[in-house]
Amino acid sequence: MKQQLKIIYELGKVRISLPIALSALTGYVLYTRNVDAQGWWLTVGVFLMACSSGVINHWQERDIDAQMPRTKDRPLPTGKISPQNALLVAIGFAVFGSIILILSNPPLALLLSWSTLFFYNGVYTPLKKVSAFAVIPGSMVGAIPPMIGWAGAGGSLSSEVILLVAAFFFIGQIPHFWLLLLMFGEQYKLAKMPSLTQLFTNVQIKRVTYTWILTTVASAFLVIFFVIGNKLIMFLLLFYIFYLLSSLTMAVFVQEEFKVRPSFYKLNFLYLFMMIFLIVDSLVHT
Numbered sequence: 001m002k003q004q005l006k007i008i009y010e011l012g013k014v015r016i017s018l019p020i021a022l023s024a025l026t027g028y029v030l031y032t033r034n035v036d037a038q039g040w041w042l043t044v045g046v047f048l049m050a051c052s053s054g055v056i057n058h059w060q061e062r063d064i065d066a067q068m069p070r071t072k073d074r075p076l077p078t079g080k081i082s083p084q085n086a087l088l089v090a091i092g093f094a095v096f097g098s099i100i101l102i103l104s105n106p107p108l109a110l111l112l113s114w115s116t117l118f119f120y121n122g123v124y125t126p127l128k129k130v131s132a133f134a135v136i137p138g139s140m141v142g143a144i145p146p147m148i149g150w151a152g153a154g155g156s157l158s159s160e161v162i163l164l165v166a167a168f169f170f171i172g173q174i175p176h177f178w179l180l181l182l183m184f185g186e187q188y189k190l191a192k193m194p195s196l197t198q199l200f201t202n203v204q205i206k207r208v209t210y211t212w213i214l215t216t217v218a219s220a221f222l223v224i225f226f227v228i229g230n231k232l233i234m235f236l237l238l239f240y241i242f243y244l245l246s247s248l249t250m251a252v253f254v255q256e257e258f259k260v261r262p263s264f265y266k267l268n269f270l271y272l273f274m275m276i277f278l279i280v281d282s283l284v285h286t
Contacts, residue, residue: 007075011089013054019272020116020145021047023169026275027149027162029282030227041104042152046113046145048097053117055090059083060125068187101152109152116144132194139173161227165278168219172271175212178205179264210252213267217241220274229285233277240273 024046028039058065058076062083065071075081081089094117101110124138143166150162157163181188181196182205188195196205224237244266251263 003080007081008089010075011055011058011081011086012051012093013057014051017047017050017054019275020050020141022275023142023145024149024152026278027146027151027155027165028153029149029279030146030161030165031150031153031155033282033285035279035283038104038152039149041100042109042149045097045101045104045109046148048093048100049113049117050145052090052093052097053120055086055093056117056121057125059086059090060121064191064193067191068184069190070184070187105152106154109148112144112148112151116141116148119144128193130194132196132199135174135177138177139170142173142176143167143170145169164219164222164227168216168223168274169271171212171219172216172267175209175216176264176267176271178209178212179260179267181205182209182260183264206252210248213244213248216267216270217245220270223274223278228278228281230281233281237273237277240270244270 021043025035025039025043028042029035032039058074061071062074062076065074066077071077076083076086097113098110101113119138119140124134124141127134127137146165146169147157147162150159151157155162178196182202186197189198196208200208220237220241224234228234228237247266248263251259
C-alpha cells in the first residue's frame with residue numbers, strides 16, 4: 001500500500017500540484033478577503049485536477065522519460081505501473097476534482113481548471129516535441145490557477161487585480177522553465193527533443209533568461225504597488241526582489257561559473273512568497 005501511494009504521489013507531481021492549488025487559493029482570498037469552506041474545497045479540487053494533469057503528462061512522455069537520466073526512474077519507464085493503470089489514476093483524479101469543484105463553486109471555476117489541463121497536456125506537452133519555445137504558450141498553466149480562485153469567489157476576470165496577478169505568474173513561468181533547460185538541456189538532446197541549448201550558447205541563454213527575470217520583477221512591482229496594501233509586506237517583497245536581482249546579476253555577469261540550481265530555487269521562492277504575502281495581505285485588510 002505504501003509503495004502504491006508513493007507511485008501515485010510521484011505520478012501526480014504533488015510537489016508541483018500543491019503550489020498550483022495554493023495559487024488558486026490566492027486568487028480566491030484576493031477577492032473574498034477570507035478563507036472559508038468554499039475556498040478550501042476549491043483548493044482541494046484544483047489540487048486533484050493538477051494531479052490529473054501530472055499523471056497525463058507522465059503517460060504522454062513515458063517513452064521520452066525512459067531516455068533521460070533525470071526521468072528514467074519514474075513509475076512508467078520502470079514499469080512500476082502500467083500505462084493503462086496510470087490513465088485510470090488520471091481519470092480518478094479528474095473525476096473527483098471536477099465533482100468537488102462543480103458542487104462547491106461556480107461552473108466557471110471548473111471550466112478554467114479544465115483549460116489549465118488543456119494548456120499543459122494539450123498544448124505545452126505536444127509542442128515541446130516540435131519547438132524549443134513551447135514554454136511561452138505553455139506558461140498559461142501558471143496564469144490560470146489564480147484566475148480559477150478569483151472566478152470561484154465570484155470575481156470578474158476583467159478585473160485589473162487578477163489580470164496583474166495572472167500576468168506575473170505567466171511571465172514568471174518562462175525563466176523558470178529556461179533555468180530548467182540550463183540544468184537539463186543536454187538530457188533533452190538524448191531524447192531528441194528541441195531545446196534552447198541547441199539554438200543558443202549557455203551564455204546567451206543565461207542573458208535571455210536574465211532579461212525575462214527582469215520582466216518578471218517588473219510585473220511583480222505592479223502587483224506590489226497596485227494590489228498589496230500592507231506596507232510591511234511591500235517592504236519584505238521588495239527586499240527579497242532586490243536580493244534576487246543582486247544575486248542573479250552576480251551569477252550571470254560576474255561569476256565565472258553560473259550555478260543554475262541556486263538561481264532556480266531563488267526564483268521559485270519569489271513565486272511562493274508572492275502567493276503567501278498576497279493571502280496574508282488580503283486577510284489583514286478584511
